[in-house]
Amino acid sequence: MKAAKFKYVAPRSLEEALGHLGSDPDAKVLSGGQSLMPLLAMRLAAPSVLVDLQHVPGLNAIEDIDNAVRIGARVTHRAVEHSELVARRVPILSLAARHIAHPQIRSRGTFGGSTAHADPSGEWPTVLLAVGATMHLQGAAGRRDVHADDFFVGPFTSSMEPAEILTQVSVPATWDRWSFQEAAVKAGDYGLALVAAVASVENDTITDARVSVGAAVGSVTRLREVEQLLIGAAPDLNTAERAARVATDSVKPISDIHGSSDYRRNLVGSLVKRAIVELKNGA
Ligand SMILES: Cc1cc2nc3c(=O)[nH]c(=O)nc-3n(C[C@H](O)[C@H](O)[C@H](O)COP(=O)(O)OP(=O)(O)OC[C@H]3O[C@@H](n4cnc5c(N)ncnc54)[C@H](O)[C@@H]3O)c2cc1C
Incomplete structure (x- = not known):
């Protein structure tokens, strides 16, 4: 089966991406595509517009901030797996990353995509709930932070609004x-x-x-x-x-x-x- 027809946009800023999401209720974010593309191909999802985040700046960093490691939504599973900062400060992520699929998928799939997807079998949702991570979300009305306890609300369901974008996740580095x-x-x-x-x-x-x-x-x-x-x-x-x-x-x-x-x-x-x-x- 092939995907239903959709429009594709590749915005160059977060504001532009939010504009596309806000102007069409059937628009959907595309990150690594490793979960979304199979859903499109099987016609389990049929968005009108795909808003590709790959050219949006500011979503690709792994940073040590305020007793936490902040990971950009576009950082790949593989970059997390091989990050020296992650291994030193939040080693549970390095331990979990190597269980996600195969290297090819880890090279395309992203930390934010997996978190937003909220798959009950996902390594990131399970780890982020355990460590008590904070999700940083951006919507047209502004930014808000959601604790993992309030983020994963059901199978493949998070408390994100359809027109919000997950920009980063802060993983506390305070556990012994x-x-x-x-x-x-x-x-x-x-x-x-x-x-x-x-x-x-x-x-x-x-x-x-x-x-x-x-x-x-x-x-x-x-x-x-x-x-x-x-x-x-x-x-x-x-x-x-x-x-x-x-x-x-x-x-x-x-x-x-x-x-x-x-x-x-x-x-x-x-x-x-x-x-x-x-x-x-x-x-
Ligand atoms: C063969 C195979 C095996 C796999 N095995 C595993 C596994 O063992 N464990 C595992 O956890 N995963 C597995 N996956 C899924 C993989 O980890 C995906 O990379 C991940 O689930 C989704 O990340 P993505 O970047 O590919 O997101 P996409 O597929 O692009 O998007 C997924 C969903 O999240 C939304 N989204 C993406 N980014 C954002 C954002 N920044 N803000 C708001 N919404 C957003 C999209 O709109 C979409 O609904 C597997 C996939 C395949 C194809």
């Missing part, structure tokens, strides 16, 4: 420990279950923690019962085993042709245990 775990049938496939975990640790006690799950659930979700168990506990094997049991009991997994809900429930428990063991070791 980080872990990303994924189970997939083979390398490069979408995962069957993803778990991202971060913690602050003082005197061998976890003082704060956030844990999220993707792919095994209908929408990226925090495992709040696991977070409650972790806070005040020692990052040790005993805590990891208890956290795994709580995750197994509390997660609400999906069931599909790739795996039953019981299978995914156990997978999430195993990944949570691995994640907490990695937090223990200071990954």
Whole structure:
């Protein structure tokens, strides 16, 4: 099947891009095209205008700002994967990046595109929810910031307005420990279950923690019962085993042709245990 007819524009500024989006409710942003183009080809989406962001300046930087690493929406998965700044300041992104598809797709697909797409199986949505990232959005009326807790509101659904553009994402660099775990049938496939975990640790006690799950659930979700168990506990094997049991009991997994809900429930428990063991070791 071929895509339905659409108009293509390649604006040279954010204002121009916002103008196109604001003047046609069926216009859509195009970034790396690695999710949108297949949807067009299958006619699961039929926008009237594609607003290509590739020539819009100011969306391509990775910067160290205010205890956070700020990543431009047009930065590719591969640039994140190979960034020395990312590896040093927010290593969970380097760990997760290598699980996204294959190098060819990582070279075209973008950080902002994946975040905006809000795929429940996406590595970035799962990680950004765990770390408590902030999304920076620009609309015709101005700029606003949305915390990850309020951004991912459902499967393939974010709280962005149709005429807004995601410009950057700020990833807090303040966590002491980080872990990303994924189970997939083979390398490069979408995962069957993803778990991202971060913690602050003082005197061998976890003082704060956030844990999220993707792919095994209908929408990226925090495992709040696991977070409650972790806070005040020692990052040790005993805590990891208890956290795994709580995750197994509390997660609400999906069931599909790739795996039953019981299978995914156990997978999430195993990944949570691995994640907490990695937090223990200071990954
Ligand atoms: C074979 C294959 C395997 C893949 N495997 C994985 C995988 O394992 N894990 C994974 O996470 N992804 C996977 N992907 C998807 C890939 O990561 C995409 O790059 C990503 O989901 C979308 O990024 P993009 O830049 O390609 O966005 P696009 O496809 O251009 O856009 C995606 C959506 O986001 C919107 N959008 C894009 N940028 C913005 C913006 N700045 N502001 C507002 N809206 C915006 C678009 O309008 C569109 O609705 C795979 C893709 C393919 C083709």
